[in-house]
Amino acid sequence: MEYRDLHNWLVPEANASGTFHFSQLNTGLIGITSGNAMASFLLAAVDNANATFRSLRRWEMLGNTWIAHFGDTWKITPKLSINYGIRWDRATPSVEKDDHLSFLDPYGANPSAGGRAGRLAFAGDRWGAASFGRRHPEITFNKAFAPRLGIAYSLSPKTVVRTGYGIFYTQAFYPGWGGGSALDGFDANVSYSSTLGGIQPAFILNQGFPQNFTPPPFIDSGYRNGQNLTYRPFDANRLSYTQQWNLTVEHEFTSNFYISAAYVANKGTRLPSSTAPLNALDPKLLSMGSRLFDEFRPGDTAVNGVPLPYAGWVEQMTGCAPSVAQALLPYPQYCSSLLGLNENAGNSSYHS
Known part of the structure; x- marks a missing residue:
């Protein structure tokens, strides 16, 4: 019997101090090629900037593995021996110590997407209506x-x-390195840009990063609508495995010379893969051709005979275009193909 207790401590630091850009436009004149980015920097006139704000100082991913094994060798006759055994493995899905974890629930109703399936779910049961119920998907x-x-x-x-x-x-x-972690809703990337064609700076750096935004957390099942999110397939804990078999014949010709002939094979099942996107366009719809790229505008209820997925959809699509193709996806509220982080739909076969 063997037991392994797995811990992965993560301390977020990326972009906590912010990223700042300076442009010649902030010290230039309207309609004239002028200004200097270094001058804008010396005047602390920021052209655009972004920073990541987090509600957690650190989080801790946990998992464990149980292994049990039994085996024996039985010499049935002087000519025949059998070696046999059985092993059992149990590897739990990763969780966060305090349930600071979020992921796609492909079946849960999304209240900000007209109640259609596909929502951002939060691990455990401490997050109200946004809770998933289980600590892992x-x-x-x-x-x-x-x-x-x-x-x-x-x-x-x-x-x-x-x-x-x-x-x-x-x-x-x-x-x-994240151990399956995702913190959508627990952090936010905030950005500001200059206006008036770059003449008006986003802000003055020595006055500090603007604070006129709502800080995280955002415990909301619709928080990632119009963006991307992490997908961990419900069946992905069905562990990958291989079947291996072989046959060898060995003959000794002299005391120091022998020949072996062997056949070796293995078959891999449920191997790690990136081949089964959840949010893919039905190939039958490709016959629409370039009409798939036409975009919805605010107020449109249909384009090219394709209905608006739900009220407010166009305004939510900040991470991708509100195109006809996007509207026809199984989950039009999300911009990515939703490949499973720990997808294991691969197979292999080897014979030699």
């Missing part, structure tokens, strides 16, 4: 039983046949 897989069998048989004093078969599971997989 995946359903924990408890059936990772992996039998192994090996057989060796001596055909003669100089010839041996060996064969074997086994199943081998991997641990739960989350790419990158």
